[in-house]
Amino acid sequence: MSDREAILQARHQTETLGKRPGALVIREGALQPRLFMISYDANTLIEKEYATYDELWDSFQGRPDLRHWVDVRGYGNLELMERIMRDFGLHPLQMEDVLGDYQRAKVDVFDDNRLFMVSRMTDFTSSLEIDDDQLSLFTGPNYVLSFQDDYEDCLDSLRNRLRSNFSQMKRKPSLYLAYALTDVVIDHYFPTMAAIGDYLEGLEERIFSERRERRMLNRILRIKKDIVRFRRLVYPERDKISEILRMPDEVMPEDIKVFFKDAYDHAMQALDLAESYRENITSLTELFLSDQSNRMNEVMKVLTIISAIFIPLSFVAGVYGMNFQREAPPAGANPLNMPELYQPWGYPAVLSLMALMVIGQLFYFWRKGWMTKQR
Known part of the structure; x- marks a missing residue:
């Protein structure tokens, strides 16, 4: 979450203070919803972006024999969110978690053994920050309903698999699609970590050449904060x-658990x-710090x-700069004072x-x- 997103999230939480549980509030800056649906079975694939929710709902109800992935991107329409909640039978508390848009990864079981799942999608941005977005999933007998607050995501590889004629996903139940979505999110953690690893290698090389110590220390502390934050995202996913x-088999069949075990290994x-x-x-x-200490020692x-x-040198110069008189009239010369002061080669000799x-x-x-x- 960027600094701006954190501010917006804090404002959203402030707006919900004192409201009844399950009250839906659209946070400031939420995008207008875009509605997508992929309807499929072993031999069919219908993919479309719908201009209105009525059109999507009619298409959804008109194809009960197909499985559907309803993908809602953007939350900026409270009336639409309330309609979706009513039509799909979603609990207001779960819809509140969706619109809150910063929930830890979790899973809940609700009516008819349907699942509500939350995952965090991550990306390591060019501004050296981990950007994460919430992916909320609801499962049903023949559908998966997903919500996300941005138009861009990391799920294109899954969409391409569905478009393939040889995808086993098209022959499996909708719970398998929920697993596949979760697995893609987890797999996308690895490019994020690879980008962080490359950046760490670059930092290690620059430590011995970077002369602006404060800038280098700021970079180290910043990437350290990102790594700690990444761990906080992955632990709940695991x-x-x-x-x-x-979960019991009536909620999560054993043949689907096998795939979630693989996702668990990826999370670990x-x-x-x-x-x-x-x-x-x-x-x-x-x-x-050791390199800075070595430089200071140098x-x-x-x-x-x-x-x-x-x-x-200061001692010698100090001795010859005392200016005690060699001559002491009328008694004559002082034998204990410096005779070199009066030698022709005294000054070159001292130098x-x-x-x-x-x-x-x-x-x-x-x-x-x-x-x-x-060295």
């Missing part, structure tokens, strides 16, 4: 499928990847060497001595290996 696998793999990336980002943070080493060179001291120190530092840059 728990949802686990709950489906524990996504979680393992998320855990691995969380460990990677922790190591990356430690690597970044700076301190250079400053220490410079200080070590100038300390004896030469100071140069030899610098050369000697540099040679000593080099022999000790202090002059080489640590």
Whole structure:
């Protein structure tokens, strides 16, 4: 969820404060609904976008022998949402969860062993954020009713499978379509994680070349937040499928549970990847801080060497800068004061001595290996 979506969600929750349970409220910024339906059996496929709900409903009721995937994209029409709720016999509390548009992944059983399922579809955007949208599913004897708030989704691969003449989905019950939708959502977690993994590799390479430490640290912390958020999305998905696998056979037949077991394995793999990336980002943070510490040590080493060179030079310069008089009339010369002040080569001799001291120190530092840059 982007920052703007989070703000809209917070406003929607504020608008529902004090309202009765099951009251339907359309959140600000919701898109106008677009209505799609795919009707199919082993030998038939009818796919169409409907201009009006009446046209869709007539087509749905006119083909009771086919299975149907009714796909509603956009929630911005309260009257239409209420009609769909009445016609398909949906519970107001479940419809409230649909329109709330930010529910954790879950599954509920309602009248006649029908299911209400929520999944989170994810994508890693170019702005380095995990964008997630809610997919709500209702199952019926010969249909799956889906709701989503956006016109674009990750379900095109499933639509292409239905269009194929060899798809086994067209020969299976509608519960299999609900499984297939859930499986596509889970499978789409892996491209998201792959994009995050590529970005982490790029960050690791840039740690040793990036000079703007604050920008690099911000990137690390931002991707860390995305990984934590991704884990929060996948955990409920795993728990949802686990709950489906524990349902009695009259709700979820055993031949469909077999496929959900495969989806459960995919969810576990996504979680393992998320855990691995969380460990990677922790190591990356430690690597970044260690590199910054090493750079600081390099700076301190250079400053220490410079200080070590100038300390004896400052001592020599300080001694010869005391300006004690050599001559002390009328008693004559002071034998204990500096005779070098009056030697013709005194000044060059002191400068030469100071140069030899610098050369000697540099040679000593080099022999000790202090002059080489640590890698």
